Amino acid sequence: MTPSPARTRDAIAARRRSLLRRGLAVLAVTLVALLIWGSHNYLTTFYSEDLRNRANVRAAIYNGSLLNVLERHQLIPSVLARDRTLTDALMRGQYAMTSARLIDINDELKARNLLLFDATGRIVASSDRRLLGTSRADRPYFREAARENTTIFTTTGVAERELGFFFAHAVRSGGQLLGVIAVQVNLGELEASWARDTGRVFVTNAEDVVILSSHPDWRYKLLSPLLEEARMAALRSRQLGGLEILPMDWTGTGRQVRIGGATYLRRDVSIGFRGWTLNYLAPLDDVRARVNAVIALEIMAVALLVALIFWIRSKQAWRRFLRLERESAELRDLNRRLSDEILERRRVEQTLARTEQSLVQASKLAALGQMSAAVSHELNQPLAAMRTYIAGARLLIERGRMPEAHSSIQRIDDLIGRMAMLTRQLKSFARKGEDEIRPLDLRDAIKGALSVMSPQLGQVRVELVTDMPSTPVMIRGDQLRIEQILVNLLRNALDALRGQDDRRIDVTLVPGPLPTIRVSDNGPGLPKEPDALFEPFFTTKRPGEGLGLGLAISAGIAQDLGGELTARNLVRGGACFELTLPALQKLDTAAE
Numbered sequence: 001m002t003p004s005p006a007r008t009r010d011a012i013a014a015r016r017r018s019l020l021r022r023g024l025a026v027l028a029v030t031l032v033a034l035l036i037w038g039s040h041n042y043l044t045t046f047y048s049e050d051l052r053n054r055a056n057v058r059a060a061i062y063n064g065s066l067l068n069v070l071e072r073h074q075l076i077p078s079v080l081a082r083d084r085t086l087t088d089a090l091m092r093g094q095y096a097m098t099s100a101r102l103i104d105i106n107d108e109l110k111a112r113n114l115l116l117f118d119a120t121g122r123i124v125a126s127s128d129r130r131l132l133g134t135s136r137a138d139r140p141y142f143r144e145a146a147r148e149n150t151t152i153f154t155t156t157g158v159a160e161r162e163l164g165f166f167f168a169h170a171v172r173s174g175g176q177l178l179g180v181i182a183v184q185v186n187l188g189e190l191e192a193s194w195a196r197d198t199g200r201v202f203v204t205n206a207e208d209v210v211i212l213s214s215h216p217d218w219r220y221k222l223l224s225p226l227l228e229e230a231r232m233a234a235l236r237s238r239q240l241g242g243l244e245i246l247p248m249d250w251t252g253t254g255r256q257v258r259i260g261g262a263t264y265l266r267r268d269v270s271i272g273f274r275g276w277t278l279n280y281l282a283p284l285d286d287v288r289a290r291v292n293a294v295i296a297l298e299i300m301a302v303a304l305l306v307a308l309i310f311w312i313r314s315k316q317a318w319r320r321f322l323r324l325e326r327e328s329a330e331l332r333d334l335n336r337r338l339s340d341e342i343l344e345r346r347r348v349e350q351t352l353a354r355t356e357q358s359l360v361q362a363s364k365l366a367a368l369g370q371m372s373a374a375v376s377h378e379l380n381q382p383l384a385a386m387r388t389y390i391a392g393a394r395l396l397i398e399r400g401r402m403p404e405a406h407s408s409i410q411r412i413d414d415l416i417g418r419m420a421m422l423t424r425q426l427k428s429f430a431r432k433g434e435d436e437i438r439p440l441d442l443r444d445a446i447k448g449a450l451s452v453m454s455p456q457l458g459q460v461r462v463e464l465v466t467d468m469p470s471t472p473v474m475i476r477g478d479q480l481r482i483e484q485i486l487v488n489l490l491r492n493a494l495d496a497l498r499g500q501d502d503r504r505i506d507v508t509l510v511p512g513p514l515p516t517i518r519v520s521d522n523g524p525g526l527p528k529e530p531d532a533l534f535e536p537f538f539t540t541k542r543p544g545e546g547l548g549l550g551l552a553i554s555a556g557i558a559q560d561l562g563g564e565l566t567a568r569n570l571v572r573g574g575a576c577f578e579l580t581l582p583a584l585q586k587l588d589t590a591a592e
Helices: 005-080 084-092 098-109 140-147 188-195 229-237 285-398 402-430 442-459 479-496 530-534 550-560 584-591
Strands: 113-118 123-126 152-156 164-173 176-184 200-204 210-213 248-251 256-259 262-270 277-283 438-441 463-467 474-477 504-510 516-521 564-569 575-580
Touching: 005 098, 005 164, 005 176, 005 188, 005 200, 005 262, 005 277, 005 285, 084 098, 084 113, 084 123, 084 164, 084 176, 098 113, 098 123, 140 152, 140 164, 140 176, 188 210, 262 285, 277 285, 285 402, 438 442, 442 463, 442 479, 442 504, 474 479, 474 584, 479 504, 479 516, 479 550, 479 575, 530 550, 530 564, 550 564
Parallel strands: 463 504
Antiparallel strands: 113 123, 113 176, 152 164, 164 176, 200 210, 200 277, 248 256, 256 262, 262 277, 438 474, 504 516, 516 575, 564 575
């Protein structure tokens, strides 16, 4: 079955709404994804810049503190080399009070150790008395200080993984080497303070060896990305080849580095001392954590917004459900009342149908009553003729003229047949019964109506002209009801011609797909609004001559039979009524 245009439009509209909802959902998801992506990029840049600034500040602070410690310790050897107590002790070889002197000085300096060597490299005084008497003649800080006239700095124990940082200065008198004073710098406190930082801090020397670190495992390791083959060979020649390489994965432009699965932002600062470089590694995990926290808040806000939207939609759906329930209850009540009204209307229609049938029957009886005089006249003529024929037949029988008597009796029989036919037609017209829908020839209906109207037509001088085809004009209908329509039209035509000298009634049957019966007259015609003739109780007759129901009933019968009854005025004058009914062939084709 082909869907109706309305259903097709509804289906298209529903499909469009579905596509629109899907498009809006995809757009919303895309916007949320773009928001999260944009927020991630912006926040990563923002927090990375903040982390970079903090890394710069921390690196500058740590660099300053380290440089301050180194510079403070660098001055001590040159000052102590001119100390009279130490010089006199070296010259006389008496060191009883020298260690105490160094201990007092170190209490304020906070160095790791203060050492006084004689010219042979033997420790003659120390802030750590456990070292007295040991020889350090082979140590680079002693040898280099003995050769130079300035303060030298050396780093020892890189290969042995026992670092020591020493400032040393020769003690001379009159150009003669008396000994060497050395300060072992204490950088452990700095490393301990670095360890408390969330970042990683380490210091590399000019050979890219980690010599200080907040992470003890990183000490004595090489930074492989910064070493070339030539420098690696030089390091091996200096017995540094055995050091491990710090496993760093340098990314980007060298500002980020991965160590042990963690990613750091690298900030390196040149200390300006012996080629040392301080490296500060700020953990990017903090940036990611802060970014993820904000992204989580955004996702939570979006989730809350979605939940709010769903809550609002659910509230709306619940209100719609309640409204639908209320409307359903109202519709059920309305359907119940409508059913009651339909039942009541059916009862009224049945009553109306019975009333209409009664009115139709009353109209028939009224027509018969109006035709009673003509019928009586029509019956009186055969009765008078029969009396004459009976008297003649009796006389002929008495005279023995039997053939002529038989002829008179035959004429009496013909008159009786004519009277029986007239009464039978009147009885059939007046009969009140159910509709009998069957195939019929409209010519028979016209003949039947003319037969019923023959008494009235015979009483007045009227020219009756009938025009019917020679072949049957078949329809499906009730012949008695069609005859009733035609009788009503013929009676109205006779009433319209009353008082005229020239009276003419034409009855024409036009065959075709919609056979039409025309009943026209040459009377005064119809009023200005012919359609009003078919309204109940509308009449143009004088009071007492009609109720105005005949044409209304006739129009209703025509509609019941699937046809139409119309009226119009003729150009030549007079009125014309047309009864149009569907042909039998058309009805059968439609049924198939």
